[in-house]
Amino acid sequence: MAASLASKWSRVGRSLLGGLGNNLSGLSSTSHEMASGNFLSQQRTFIQMRTVLKVVDNSGAKTVMCIQPLKGRKVARLGDTIVASVKEAMPTGKVKKGQVVHAVVVRAAMQHGRFDGSEVRFDDNAVVLVNKAGEPTGTRVFGPVPHELRRKKHVSILTLAEHLA
Amino acid sequence: MRLEKCWFCSSTVYPGHGIQFVRNDAKIFRFCRSKCHKNFKMKRNPRKVKWTKAYRRLHGKDMTQDSTFEFERKRNRPERYDRNLAENTLKAIKKIDKIRVAREERHHKLRMKGKKAKEQKEAAIELEQGIHLVKAPSVLAQDQSLTLPKIKVKVQAQAEENQAMEE
Structure with a gap:
């Protein structure tokens, strides 16, 4: 609880340029809390057919499986849209298990090159469900999302997001 | 453009360099090069790795407390552009740098005494x-x-x- 509050506070100073702070203070306070073991087990490859992804919105789906990256491609990366099949869903949600949905990859464990030449990498593979027009199905987005979504014309996901990275 | 500090070795990360890892709680770990990134993935503690700034500071190898360090810090509010101010700052940077280097040399000399x-x-x-x-x-x-x-x-x-x- 305290951690989430702290991260909310630190959000104030963040800009879209990737100029997001911490570091010196991070060294003193967080050297013991290294990244969780979770991301090490996450496969760091492209998102392709049969990749299972976490759903980070309140549409009701929990996990989806990629069945086709859009634009007739074989693989998807951070910010790309995919067609997915809902594998796990809440009984009260908007989407049902087995439904075929469109989704935007908002976090990818595989590193993604930024426009300035640096790279960004996330803990897990996560998506936000959208309709065919690209509007999000849910009303909330959890966790950090990259600012590259703006380039991909997904500003509505950005506005719903908790954190920008 | 903002010059960030590497999470592992505390060196400056110039724009377009390195990789950043975003943890699910939105904490960002920036690394200046793959060496630092790999060390992070190996879960090494920068305080225990000898070549990092954190180690050197902790073990008294480098100067830690100095007024010249006060100038370099993170500012969340962008400074309003002022031509005179920018000119003076550029002059001051050189001067401060010179002083810092001299002080570091003195610190090293004292440390190596005997x-x-x-x-x-x-x-x-x-x-x-x-x-x-x-x-x-x-x-x-x-x-x-x-x-x-x-x-x-x-x-x-x-x-x-x-x-x-x-x-």
């Missing part, structure tokens, strides 16, 4: 204890040129005596 004496002392002990490995004791008894300076003085005294005898 190092040479210590090294010589250790070398003398090593020579005394290990000379028999290089020269057999029987040879040393005849020619003492390889022993310590202390003993050398005695040799000189003997040599003088020898000369006196020759005369």
